[in-house]
Amino acid sequence: MSKWTAKVTNKTLKDGQLRVDLEYSDGQTFIRDSMNTKSGQEKNWVVNEANRRCQELESLDTFAPTVEIGEIPTESKVLPVQDLAPKKLYASELKKLRQWGEAFRHGIAVTDHASFSTLKKWLQDNFDPDYLDLF
Amino acid sequence: MIYLVSGFDRSGTSMMMRCLITGGLVGVHDHFQDMSNMIPDDPNYHPNPNGFYGLRITEFNRPDFVEEYNGKLIKCPWRNLRKLPRHDYNIVFMLRDPYEIRTSMNKFIPTGWKSDRAYTYIYDWLVPAILEKLRSRGDMMIQTILYADVVSSPQKEFDKLQLPINSSKAAFMVQPELYRFRVGYD
Numbered sequence: 047m048s049k050w051t052a053k054v055t056n057k058t059l060k061d062g063q064l065r066v067d068l069e070y071s072d073g074q075t076f077i078r079d080s081m082n083t084k085s086g087q088e089k090n091w092v093v094n095e096a097n098r099r100c101q102e103l104e105s106l107d108t109f110a111p112t113v114e115i116g117e118i119p120t121e122s123k124v125l126p127v128q129d130l131a132p133k134k135l136y137a138s139e140l141k142k143l144r145q146w147g148e149a150f151r152h153g154i155a156v157t158d159h160a161s162f163s164t165l166k167k168w169l170q171d172n173f174d175p176d177y178l179d180l181f
Numbered sequence: 182m183i184y185l186v187s188g189f190d191r192s193g194t195s196m197m198m199r200c201l202i203t204g205g206l207v208g209v210h211d212h213f214q215d216m217s218n219m220i221p222d223d224p225n226y227h228p229n230p231n232g233f234y235g236l237r238i239t240e241f242n243r244p245d246f247v248e249e250y251n252g253k254l255i256k257c258p259w260r261n262l263r264k265l266p267r268h269d270y271n272i273v274f275m276l277r278d279p280y281e282i283r284t285s286m287n288k289f290i291p292t293g294w295k296s297d298r299a300y301t302y303i304y305d306w307l308v309p310a311i312l313e314k315l316r317s318r319g320d321m322m323i324q325t326i327l328y329a330d331v332v333s334s335p336q337k338e339f340d341k342l343q344l345p346i347n348s349s350k351a352a353f354m355v356q357p358e359l360y361r362f363r364v365g366y367d
Contacts, residue, residue: 085207085252088182094269102267147299151287157302170306175314178263181300181307 048072050103052096066092070103077103132172137180139169183247184254184344186234187262188275189297189304191285193328196355197275198234198256200335201344204351206254210234231356241265262315270321273342274312277328279304332360 049072056067063084070077081095088094146162149155155162184206186197202208212232234256241261243249247268257265262272279301286294286301300307315321324342331338335352342348 082248083251087252091182091251098267098269143302144295144299147302148295151291151298162302166303169303173306173310175310175317178311178314181260181296 048074048104048107050100052100054092054096068092068096068099070096070099072103072107132174133177133180136169136172136174136177139165139172140180143169182252182269182271183250185257185262185270185272186254186275187257187259187272189259189277189282189301189308190294191282191289192275192277193331193360194256194275195229195232195234196328197273197326197331198254199231200331200339200351200354201254201273201346202234203354204339204344204346204348206344206346207252208234208254209250210236210256213237259311262311262321263318267318267320271344272315272321272323273344274308274323274325275328276308276325281328328360331355332357 050070051072052068052070054066055069055078058065058067063082066081068079068081070079079099081092083091142165146155146159146165150157184201186194186201188194198208198210210233213235236255236257238258238261240246240249240255241257241264247266251268257272259274282304283298283301286298312323312325316323322343326338326342332355335355336348339346339348339351
């Protein structure tokens with residue numbers, strides 16, 4: 047993996063905005079970029095941003111070769127059914143939680159109902175961080 | 182660095198925004214939400230008498246979001262946190278007793294917040310899960326703070342926060358009388 051470095055090549059303060067010009071390089075390729083700010087920043091703002099960009103460029107170098115040129119096999123366009131099923135099931139149970147919430151609000155159910163307790167436990171036991179987009 | 186205040190609605194996020202701005206952070210917000218700061222059935226009840234300190238949701242989708250808000254303080258709905266572009270974020274995440282959140286939601290908009298009201302029933306494990314997922318990004322420092330603690334000991338709580346603020350000024354803005362739905366009191 048190539049190592050990227052950064053250097054500040056120029057800075058201009060004009061019209062109430064500071065522009066910092068940077069140059070990134072892996073020894074062969076040079077990329078010019080700039081950062082702009084309308085207010086004071088933390089002391090290490092430029093250094094931190096430049097370091098982060100270097101890390102992004104390095105990860106890009108690692109990732110780029112893994113992208114294959116050519117037709118994408120049909121089977122890779124969709125996730126296998128067995129991978130989708132748990133998430134769909136979780137979404138369905140989450141919908142039930144919202145329905146319980148409405149039932150409580152209307153006063154037609156009480157929160158200590160056994161089914162509701164079972165549902166809450168199921169949602170906790172089967173939670174996966176990747177399901178957060180369902181919430 | 183972008184400073185954010187987040188949490189479930191009705192958790193004291195607007196109060197925190199007001200305090201941190203007074204404490205010295207440069208806050209950005211608009212007033213689009215403020216027109217809803219009254220409920221027809223009870224003209225004497227103002228959900229957020231000092232304003233909501235929110236931003237239009239479209240602001241979070243700006244291609245220049247990082248450039249526009251770098252160095253600033255904004256209030257971010259919890260769902261939007263995980264969608265933010267990579268950057269450095271310092272987040273104050275407000276926590277509140279879920280029963281109190283629900284009660285406040287019911288008073289403000291009884292027919293609203295269908296999802297979040299339901300999620301208050303699983304708040305105790307859902308919020309830690311949300312925070313763990315966010316922390317795993319590696320670019321978010323998250324400081325949690327209990328609404329009740331801010332109200333009862335504002336100076337102590339603001340002293341604890343790792344933020345470039347004057348904690349005494351921030352603490353001065355806490356209005357305990359606006360903490361209206363407390364466990365055991367409503």
